[in-house]
Amino acid sequence: MRNRAREKNTIKNKLQIVRASRLTAPWLIHGFSTRLGGFSRPYGSRALNLGFTKDDSRATVERNRQSFLQALRAQDGGHREPGRKSRQAWPLITLRQIHSDIIHFVDSPPTGSPTKDQLTGDGLLTATPGLLLAIQTADCLPIILVDPKRKAVGAFHAGWRGTLKRIAEKGVGEMQRWFGSRPSDLKAAIGPGIHGCCYDVGEKVRDKFESQFAYAAKLFREVKESDPVREKYPLLFLTARAPGHGELPRKIFLDLVEANRQQLIAAGVAARNIEATPLCTNCRTDLLFSYRAEKGKTGRMMAVVGIRD
Numbered sequence: 001m002r003n004r005a006r007e008k009n010t011i012k013n014k015l016q017i018v019r020a021s022r023l024t025a026p027w028l029i030h031g032f033s034t035r036l037g038g039f040s041r042p043y044g045s046r047a048l049n050l051g052f053t054k055d056d057s058r059a060t061v062e063r064n065r066q067s068f069l070q071a072l073r074a075q076d077g078g079h080r081e082p083g084r085k086s087r088q089a090w091p092l093i094t095l096r097q098i099h100s101d102i103i104h105f106v107d108s109p110p111t112g113s114p115t116k117d118q119l120t121g122d123g124l125l126t127a128t129p130g131l132l133l134a135i136q137t138a139d140c141l142p143i144i145l146v147d148p149k150r151k152a153v154g155a156f157h158a159g160w161r162g163t164l165k166r167i168a169e170k171g172v173g174e175m176q177r178w179f180g181s182r183p184s185d186l187k188a189a190i191g192p193g194i195h196g197c198c199y200d201v202g203e204k205v206r207d208k209f210e211s212q213f214a215y216a217a218k219l220f221r222e223v224k225e226s227d228p229v230r231e232k233y234p235l236l237f238l239t240a241r242a243p244g245h246g247e248l249p250r251k252i253f254l255d256l257v258e259a260n261r262q263q264l265i266a267a268g269v270a271a272r273n274i275e276a277t278p279l280c281t282n283c284r285t286d287l288l289f290s291y292r293a294e295k296g297k298t299g300r301m302m303a304v305v306g307i308r309d
Helices: 002-012 058-072 160-164 167-179 203-212 228-232 256-266
Strands: 028-033 036-040 103-105 123-126 132-137 141-147 152-158 187-190 220-224 250-254 274-276 301-307
Touching: 028 058, 028 141, 036 058, 058 301, 103 167, 123 132, 123 167, 132 141, 132 152, 141 167, 141 256, 141 301, 152 160, 152 167, 152 301, 160 167, 160 203, 160 256, 167 256, 187 256, 203 250, 256 274
Parallel strands: 103 123, 187 274
Antiparallel strands: 028 301, 123 152, 132 301, 141 152, 141 187, 220 250
16 A cells, blocks of 8 residues: 555656647657646745746755756757757746746857846847757746747746737747747647636726727626625625625636736737647646745746757
8 A cells, every 4th residue: 555655746746847739840859847746845845946046945946947958859959069968958047037027048058057038028039959949937928939941939827917019929020020030830839827717806907908808798797705704694794884784805817827928919929839838837836836826936847949050
């Protein structure tokens, strides 16, 4: 019985990578990490925290990143040192993410400390083999764009602020500008993030979206909060003001996945070429990190994409 329990626990904690079927190609590496199969302890047993958070040690995060890259088989890329025979992990290019629409083109590994983000922004582009673009998330959406004809890729971080600034739409435009990509050729994958079932926002957020997008009404839904006591004893909640009783507040939910899908379509990406994972971070804290569900004390996942030689 003990051996079976140990085997079950090993399977449960095994490093897992979520991949998009539309991005399957011999020349391409991509994947969305989960919280399973790492060495971090602040966020649960064997958590794969890939971000340099205040609760985790830098050494542990580096070890997690190394394991993740090995699982991706992101080794011996285009920047292997001459004469070096050992298999070397690809350079991992990350950002200091600020919920912006800033997108960087990169064609070489970053200089300086390998453990410090060298660029500030929320999007990365490259057509250079052997580089691994990385976006960190814990509720916001990671988006990967791939041009299979020109062998160019992009990775983007889209929370509500980045979505409002049209980072996905601008990402398509930047791929056109740098690589001559045709939007109809692009394939897109939207990774795990918080979904419309759980992403409640305020009136101000809805107002901002309604001022920017003609289809904004389709992105929001309202749910009236329930109160069993109020429903059972309505007389206790009577007031002197019409309509005679206090109204329960309504929750407003934003479908961030649909918002970004609509942006990609508006930019010319074919709907059939857009794939979105059904995994919601807030619903699946057994598998994914969620800043909201875990009240800020959580790790970071990574969405990565790179080009083989």
